[in-house]
Amino acid sequence: MALDDQSKPYFKFVGTRPKRPDGIDKVTGRAKFGADSYAAGMLHGAIVRSPHAHARIKSIDTSEAEALKGVKAVVTRADFSKDIKFTSGKDSEHWNVLENVMADEKVLYDGHALAAIAATSALIARDAVKLVKVEYEILSHVTDVDEAMAIGAPVIRKGASDKSVPSGLHENVVSYYESGHGDVETGFTEADLIIEESFKTEATHQGYIEPHACLASLGSDGKGELWCTTQGHFSFQKVCAALLGLETSQLRVTASEIGGGFGGKTTVFIEPVALALSRKTNRPVKIVMSRSEVFRATGPTASTSMDIKIGMKKDGTITAGQGTFRLQGGAFPGAPGGMTAMCAFAPYALKNVHQIGYSVMSNRPKQAAYRAPGSPMAAFAVESVIDALCKKLDLDPIEVRLKNASRKGTKASYGPTFEEIGLVECLETAKSHSHYKAPLKKGQGRGISCGFWFNFGGETAVSLALSEDGTVQISVGTPDIGGSRASIALMAAEELGIPYDHIRCTVADTATLGYNEISHGSRVTYATGLATIKAARDAINKLCKRAAEKWGIPEEAVKWEDGHAVPSGPNAGDFEPLSLKNISEKMGKTGGPIVGHFEANPEGAGVSFATHIVDAEVDPETGKTQILRYTVIQDAGKAIHPSYVEGQFQGGAAQGIGWALNEEYIYGSDGRLQNAGFLDYRIPLASDLPMIDTVIVEVPNPGHPYGVRGVGETSICPPLAAIANAVSQAAGVRLTELPMSPPSILAALKAE
Amino acid sequence: MVQVNLWAGLRRFTDGHDVIEVEAKNISDILKGVSKAYPALKEIIDGGVSVSVDGRIISSGVTEPVNQDSEIFLLQQLKGG
Numbered sequence: 069m070a071l072d073d074q075s076k077p078y079f080k081f082v083g084t085r086p087k088r089p090d091g092i093d094k095v096t097g098r099a100k101f102g103a104d105s106y107a108a109g110m111l112h113g114a115i116v117r118s119p120h121a122h123a124r125i126k127s128i129d130t131s132e133a134e135a136l137k138g139v140k141a142v143v144t145r146a147d148f149s150k151d152i153k154f155t156s157g158k159d160s161e162h163w164n165v166l167e168n169v170m171a172d173e174k175v176l177y178d179g180h181a182l183a184a185i186a187a188t189s190a191l192i193a194r195d196a197v198k199l200v201k202v203e204y205e206i207l208s209h210v211t212d213v214d215e216a217m218a219i220g221a222p223v224i225r226k227g228a229s230d231k232s233v234p235s236g237l238h239e240n241v242v243s244y245y246e247s248g249h250g251d252v253e254t255g256f257t258e259a260d261l262i263i264e265e266s267f268k269t270e271a272t273h274q275g276y277i278e279p280h281a282c283l284a285s286l287g288s289d290g291k292g293e294l295w296c297t298t299q300g301h302f303s304f305q306k307v308c309a310a311l312l313g314l315e316t317s318q319l320r321v322t323a324s325e326i327g328g329g330f331g332g333k334t335t336v337f338i339e340p341v342a343l344a345l346s347r348k349t350n351r352p353v354k355i356v357m358s359r360s361e362v363f364r365a366t367g368p369t370a371s372t373s374m375d376i377k378i379g380m381k382k383d384g385t386i387t388a389g390q391g392t393f394r395l396q397g398g399a400f401p402g403a404p405g406g407m408t409a410m411c412a413f414a415p416y417a418l419k420n421v422h423q424i425g426y427s428v429m430s431n432r433p434k435q436a437a438y439r440a441p442g443s444p445m446a447a448f449a450v451e452s453v454i455d456a457l458c459k460k461l462d463l464d465p466i467e468v469r470l471k472n473a474s475r476k477g478t479k480a481s482y483g484p485t486f487e488e489i490g491l492v493e494c495l496e497t498a499k500s501h502s503h504y505k506a507p508l509k510k511g512q513g514r515g516i517s518c519g520f521w522f523n524f525g526g527e528t529a530v531s532l533a534l535s536e537d538g539t540v541q542i543s544v545g546t547p548d549i550g551g552s553r554a555s556i557a558l559m560a561a562e563e564l565g566i567p568y569d570h571i572r573c574t575v576a577d578t579a580t581l582g583y584n585e586i587s588h589g590s591r592v593t594y595a596t597g598l599a600t601i602k603a604a605r606d607a608i609n610k611l612c613k614r615a616a617e618k619w620g621i622p623e624e625a626v627k628w629e630d631g632h633a634v635p636s637g638p639n640a641g642d643f644e645p646l647s648l649k650n651i652s653e654k655m656g657k658t659g660g661p662i663v664g665h666f667e668a669n670p671e672g673a674g675v676s677f678a679t680h681i682v683d684a685e686v687d688p689e690t691g692k693t694q695i696l697r698y699t700v701i702q703d704a705g706k707a708i709h710p711s712y713v714e715g716q717f718q719g720g721a722a723q724g725i726g727w728a729l730n731e732e733y734i735y736g737s738d739g740r741l742q743n744a745g746f747l748d749y750r751i752p753l754a755s756d757l758p759m760i761d762t763v764i765v766e767v768p769n770p771g772h773p774y775g776v777r778g779v780g781e782t783s784i785c786p787p788l789a790a791i792a793n794a795v796s797q798a799a800g801v802r803l804t805e806l807p808m809s810p811p812s813i814l815a816a817l818k819a820e
Numbered sequence: 821m822v823q824v825n826l827w828a829g830l831r832r833f834t835d836g837h838d839v840i841e842v843e844a845k846n847i848s849d850i851l852k853g854v855s856k857a858y859p860a861l862k863e864i865i866d867g868g869v870s871v872s873v874d875g876r877i878i879s880s881g882v883t884e885p886v887n888q889d890s891e892i893f894l895l896q897q898l899k900g901g
Contacts, residue, residue: 231863231864407899440900483895487876521900525879526879526880588899669881671884673879
């Protein structure tokens with residue numbers, strides 16, 4: 069539903085920076101994360117994983133493992149639903165999840181699960197894993213996206229392609245997208261300069277500090293409980309029930325606190341396995357992934373191979389843009405080839421644009437979303453070429469972006485006409501920022517990039533219950549991955565007119581609310597916030613009704629003002645205002661509990677844009693890059709809790725710095741992951757990062773009562789390109805592959 | 821009649837047309853109308869699409885109303901992280 073009733077001329081609570089509600093719990097260790105659940109009689113699960121990139125399972129012998137003292141059960145694919153069959157397209161959604169959770173006939177990547185053990189201790193379970201004997205027929209494998217599309221590449225799975233794929237492409241191409249408008253060939257003839265370049269990015273992991281963890285209890289009666297770290301416990305309930313052949317409502321799922329997700333905790337991995345082991349042993353089973361398992365079998369992003377061609381006039385006008393984006397998504401369909409292509413040129417108003425996206429399978433773990441899936445890689449490629457054009461034509465990179473910027477009324481590169489958007493405001497802010505004017509020293513470079521993301525609404529339900537002491541409890545169904553409990557409490561405070569401290573927001577379990585879509589797509593402050601505002605207004609209507617009954621006047625003659633029911637005008641009568649507490653303390657005798665509800669599918673998320681400025685210095689002796697200064701400028705629509713918004717901006721930049729400079733999945737020629745740990749997979753340390761400055765731009769989203777836009781993802785769209793542009797200037801050579809690690813920079817300098 | 825813009829990759833299912841007209845009062849009508857006009861598109865539409873109505877992207881709700889002069893684009897189904 070579209071909700072355009074923006075009615076707040078000013079805010080009392082929204083836009084303030086109260087303390088975070090989960091702060092004390094988290095600094096004292098009281099907060100319960102995924103691995104913090106325990107149950108009496110609990111067993112521990114461990115998973116047998118493939119050491120091969122691609123192999124047929126000839127046999128699994130678990131007899132020795134089962135004989136080990138303390139081992140209580142072993143499960144394989146045979147312990148999951150038999151009703152889930154492989155077909156092509158969306159009908160195979162559950163089959164693909166199940167196949168990833170537990171391999172059937174073939175293992176498809178290094179780390180692919182094929183059996184699991186429950187034992188009385190984690191140590192015994194891990195020892196038992198080593199006793200499982202698996203006989204493999206090793207098959208040829210492919211892990212590189214270009215090689216996976218080439219003639220002769222091993223086919224990961226026949227029949228996995230959807231109907232969008234034109235004939236003649238390799239069977240590993242499972243989805244195809246093409247869009248655009250105008251005529252790019254004509255556009256290129258109008259250009260004074262055309263640059264065509266190819267780019268590659270490696271897969272990176274979301275790098276959440278908390279590994280996947282869960283505790284499951286499932287009886288032979290089909291009734292179960294699951295506690296887990298997740299971005300979407302309602303989705304986990306639905307998927308786990310399907311994979312185990314349960315009725316959805318018989319499985320109650322509770323989300324723990326979450327130690328980071330970034331898109332990587334939107335899908336099940338160990339949860340169905342723990343449930344299957346619990347069902348078999350009739351005891352609760354806990355599974356906690358090791359970091360190595362997290363790297364080998366969850367996440368990461370898609371790796372990419374991209375070709376970009378852009379034409380520009382001497383005055384900076386872009387005459388045409390063309391891009392081809394090949395996304396490697398691991399051994400399953402789903403790589404965001406289409407979205408990557410759709411995002412690529414979205415910041416610019418182009419007469420002629422054409423983009424193609426391929427989703428490609430390979431022998432790697434199934435890719436997962438990572439903040440704005442696909443958009444950061446697309447921006448890296450497109451914004452690098454724009455930067456190169458600016459350099460060659462001696463044009464200011466912000467002026468060129470302003471000249472071509474999308475704005476309200478622009479026909480987007482992916483088709484529709486933009487509503488109110490804030491890209492121009494971001495660019496103008498960047499242009500006037502002190503960072504952009506600061507002098508650079510020799511050996512330093514400055515990079516600029518824009519970024520774009522769609523944002524999302526989705527199914528949402530909220531309950532808001534009043535207590536007799538005048539405080540309020542809000543139940544939401546969206547795990548808090550970015551401070552949403554604070555922003556939701558602020559929005560409720562704004563509507564109800566009571567202090568923020570009088571409101572507690574709880575992430576409720578699946579038995580408490582209707583279905584809530586996963587916390588993804590930067591949707592929670594937008595959609596759950598919108599639902600909270602509407603639930604508060606529902607409660608206010610009920611409060612006003614109670615006041616009307618007390619005063620003996622019509623309901624319509626009462627309004628809610630600054631936390632009180634008051635007569636709506638002089639004709640309504642003269643009554644003392646009734647506070648929320650005045651009404652709620654008597655609610656048990658005046659009609660019963662007062663609860664506000666809202667359930668809907670908000671559909672006005674509003675797209676968002678950002679502009680980043682980054683300064684970098686490259687050591688030509690070692691190839692090491694130091695980020696010297698970083699400024700994030702992004703349109704938040706309306707910042708509900710500015711500190712959290714700034715945190716999202718900084719987090720996106722920090723993760724982008726890691727992605728750009730060091731992080732990468734390294735596969736050996738045997739198809740095995742070579743760096744499945746934080747020692748060899750280098751995420752940024754505090755010493756790698758400068759203070760990341762932020763500027764919040766507010767161009768209200770017409771689809772939200774307060775103007776909110778999602779902010780969680782857009783901040784990771786510009787960094788790869790902005791850093792690449794800074795590093796390329798500092799190094800004096802264009803870097804076209806990520807990560808720009810010291811060896812790759814040295815190699816580029818040497819080649820120059 | 822409502823004009824529905826398709827992404828270019830779908831043209832090979834529509835005899836080269838990238839705009840098709842359907843009778844529609846809401847998104848459900850649009851999706852049914854497109855599938856009826858070009859049955860080859862049904863599998864793609866059933867697989868999941870988003871629809872942009874006058875610049876606003878509707879991710880999943882099929883009851884969203886459309887006007888006869890609304891700007892309609894079929895888009896890839898959106899998912900975030």
